[in-house]
Amino acid sequence: KAEMIGFISFREDVTDKKHIEEIATKDEMSGLYNRRFYKEIIKKEINRAKRANSNITYMMIDIDVFKQYNDTYGHQEGDNVIKQVSNAIQKSLMRGSDYAFRMGGEEFGVLFPNTEPQYAVSIIDDIRHAFSNIKHTHEGSTFTVSFSCGISKYPGFSNTSEFSDAADKALYYAKNKGRNQVHLAEKTRTPDNE
Numbered sequence: 001k002a003e004m005i006g007f008i009s010f011r012e013d014v015t016d017k018k019h020i021e022e023i024a025t026k027d028e029m030s031g032l033y034n035r036r037f038y039k040e041i042i043k044k045e046i047n048r049a050k051r052a053n054s055n056i057t058y059m060m061i062d063i064d065v066f067k068q069y070n071d072t073y074g075h076q077e078g079d080n081v082i083k084q085v086s087n088a089i090q091k092s093l094m095r096g097s098d099y100a101f102r103m104g105g106e107e108f109g110v111l112f113p114n115t116e117p118q119y120a121v122s123i124i125d126d127i128r129h130a131f132s133n134i135k136h137t138h139e140g141s142t143f144t145v146s147f148s149c150g151i152s153k154y155p156g157f158s159n160t161s162e163f164s165d166a167a168d169k170a171l172y173y174a175k176n177k178g179r180n181q182v183h184l185a186e187k188t189r190t191p192d193n194e
Contacts, residue, residue, distance in 0.1 A: 029079060029083065031086060031090070032090065032101055033099055033100065033101045033102075035101065035102075035103045038099075038101045038111070041111065042111065042164065045111065045113050054113070054114045055116055055155070056113050056114070056163075057115050057116065057152070058152050058154075059111075059120045060108070060150045060171045061109070061110070061147050064145075064146045064148055064179040066078065072143070073143070084134045085106075085108070086102060087130075089108055089110060089127055091126075092123050092126040094123070097114070098110065098111065098112050099111040117151050117153050117184055124149060124182055127147070132144065146179065148171055148175045148179050149183070150167045150169065150171030150182075150183050151182065151183070151185065152170060152185040166185035167185060
């Protein structure tokens, strides 16, 4: 009969590893995921949707006339708006499977795996309500933050760049139509008829 007289334990401190991983995937100012992480996750989600025969909705949001806001009130106030907008977007997400990204500057992305665009539109109402509370008064004039939005869905756009580009084009269509609008990309081609 063997008698245990001691044991050896091996441990690894992963604190630094987790911190580096977070730096690589998160935008420092907003706390949202960054564009680099979007490029990784969108490929995985489209592959998952293909296997599961499910839908993905992607929403691109751009703060309207942000350059004018930044030029008028200064970069510190602009950064505060970015943080408030990021917070509004993050708080509007209801499911742990949804992703919010700061794509750069005043542009944001939200990815909704396993959903139809109607779900994204319902989230937009929550975001719009939160945006309406972001105001700044300067020299007697009040600036209310608004946004334009473009939405694409999979299936309908067959690869990651087509899927992302469609939301981007829909976003700029909404901006050109007068801003503070939402536009759904209309292409309906599926992978089967490529």
